[in-house]
Amino acid sequence: MIGVLGAFFKCPPAPYETAFLLHDDLTRRGLRDATTITLVTPMPKPIPISDDVSRAIMALLDERGIHSSHATWTERLDPGAKVAHLRDGRALPFDLFLAVPVHVAPRVVVESGLTEDDGWIAVDKATLATKWPDVYAVGDVASAPVPRAGVVAEGEASTVADVLIHRLGGGPAPAPFAGEIMCYVEMGDDTIGRVNVNFLSGPAPVAVYRPPSLAGTEEKRQFAATRRARWFGIGNG
Numbered sequence: 098m099i100g101v102l103g104a105f106f107k108c109p110p111a112p113y114e115t116a117f118l119l120h121d122d123l124t125r126r127g128l129r130d131a132t133t134i135t136l137v138t139p140m141p142k143p144i145p146i147s148d149d150v151s152r153a154i155m156a157l158l159d160e161r162g163i164h165s166s167h168a169t170w171t172e173r174l175d176p177g178a179k180v181a182h183l184r185d186g187r188a189l190p191f192d193l194f195l196a197v198p199v200h201v202a203p204r205v206v207v208e209s210g211l212t213e214d215d216g217w218i219a220v221d222k223a224t225l226a227t228k229w230p231d232v233y234a235v236g237d238v239a240s241a242p243v244p245r246a247g248v249v250a251e252g253e254a255s256t257v258a259d260v261l262i263h264r265l266g267g268g269p270a271p272a273p274f275a276g277e278i279m280c281y282v283e284m285g286d287d288t289i290g291r292v293n294v295n296f297l298s299g300p301a302p303v304a305v306y307r308p309p310s311l312a313g314t315e316e317k318r319q320f321a322a323t324r325r326a327r328w329f330g331i332g333n334g
Contacts (some may be wrong), residue, residue: 099112114285
């Protein structure tokens, strides 16, 4: 059983990737027919802003015989009996429970006094500025209307850099944060799909899904290599 325990978590595709990877691993080991895989999440659908992308992901779950229950909250676990009790009254047995924990801002951030009553730092969605002078917040502590994923934080940081350069050097005002993200989705069969989402540039968020392929696998490898080099100074080797 794969359980998403809160509405905020860092990587929206992660629970589905876990299910796909488990399916592939168990199939290769000849154990899939003796195993059930169930995903429980409070999200109403895989990609809440897109019916088309959600249907595509649901079709992949169905194709692999992976059970899913959306808009469903896990209330508590009974590890002794190996039962997950759901808010709707159901009780689901499990042998292994893989949890996406409830995500909250780190204690040091909360204790700093920067957060609001909802536990997050309020920001201007265009500039990521907080109500505190010369303080900006990016990533998984900010309450910008986008997922709390690493690729989002990268885009937010770029926006803050542009804002600071403008403040210090003048010139044209920087473009507002577009809320553009790209998420790769591992299928477990050596192929990778991709979801591109633009949250803030138009009147409503837009998502585009690219089906899994071997080309997607190579693309993700290159993507990861450039981030390792850019963020950590680690070469492609």
